[in-house]
Amino acid sequence: MTLARPKMVLIDLDGTLVDSVPDLAYCVDAMMRELGLPERGEPAVRQWVGNGVERLVQRALINAVDGDPDPAEFERAMPVFMGLYRENTSGRSHLYPGVREGIDYLKRAGMRVACVTNKAEQFTLPLLRDMGILDDFELVVSGDTLAVKKPDPAPLLHAAERLGVSAAESLMVGDSRSDVKAARAAGFPIVCVSYGYNHGEDIRDYGPDAVIDRLDQLQGLLESAA
Numbered sequence: 001m002t003l004a005r006p007k008m009v010l011i012d013l014d015g016t017l018v019d020s021v022p023d024l025a026y027c028v029d030a031m032m033r034e035l036g037l038p039e040r041g042e043p044a045v046r047q048w049v050g051n052g053v054e055r056l057v058q059r060a061l062i063n064a065v066d067g068d069p070d071p072a073e074f075e076r077a078m079p080v081f082m083g084l085y086r087e088n089t090s091g092r093s094h095l096y097p098g099v100r101e102g103i104d105y106l107k108r109a110g111m112r113v114a115c116v117t118n119k120a121e122q123f124t125l126p127l128l129r130d131m132g133i134l135d136d137f138e139l140v141v142s143g144d145t146l147a148v149k150k151p152d153p154a155p156l157l158h159a160a161e162r163l164g165v166s167a168a169e170s171l172m173v174g175d176s177r178s179d180v181k182a183a184r185a186a187g188f189p190i191v192c193v194s195y196g197y198n199h200g201e202d203i204r205d206y207g208p209d210a211v212i213d214r215l216d217q218l219q220g221l222l223e224s225a226a
Contacts, residue, residue, distance in 0.1 A: 006220050008165040012174035013117035015196030017099050022044050022092035027058045027084040038213040050176045050197040052118045057081050089123050090130035103216030105135050114139040114159045118149045151178040153186035
């Protein structure tokens with residue numbers, strides 16, 4: 001598929017811009033120790049992220065992607081994790097290769113750039129700031145900005161409305177089936193990165209319009225369509 005050059009690009013955070021798993025895994029294991037439960041380790045956490053911290057904590061408690069923990073155990077675990085993550089949001093996290101260059105290209109080309117993530121604002125803004133990219137985004141839509149989050153299309157449509165750009169003139173860039181589903185429902189073209197968090201599945205199976213290995217490959221993709 002040929003992608004039209006967009007006026008606005010929305011970019012997911014975790015697994016697309018930032019590898020945040022090292023901090024999340026640290027907090028999961030510290031939480032499990034405090035609860036007297038077995039640590040899960042970073043490889044497991046990599047399979048569980050992408051749907052917000054509540055779902056991450058649930059998956060850690062049951063040691064699986066699908067299913068629900070005991071409600072009382074979850075109620076006990078959630079504040080422990082939140083306290084840990086507030087203190088360990090970014091110290092072990094890092095930008096993926098090509099992210100800085102990719103954002104610089106989009107801005108240099110005159111495209112409007114926003115971040116749309118399922119991460120709560122109290123964690124999103126410090127992480128973007130500590131990674132040195134917060135000021136690059138004209139708008140940040142976090143997981144608690146609206147009553148719903150991806151895969152619901154509302155966060156994408158909210159960003160488009162706020163910036164005055166139609167869905168057809170926009171592009172979503174993400175790493176997961178949640179991003180693909182949100183983009184399709186919102187009428188956005190969707191490009192996915194190959195390296196992100198998609199519960200161990202190949203993102204190509206969900207039919208994004210294109211797959212790139214680094215964010216700075218957007219330049220070649222979009223300029224070939226110009």
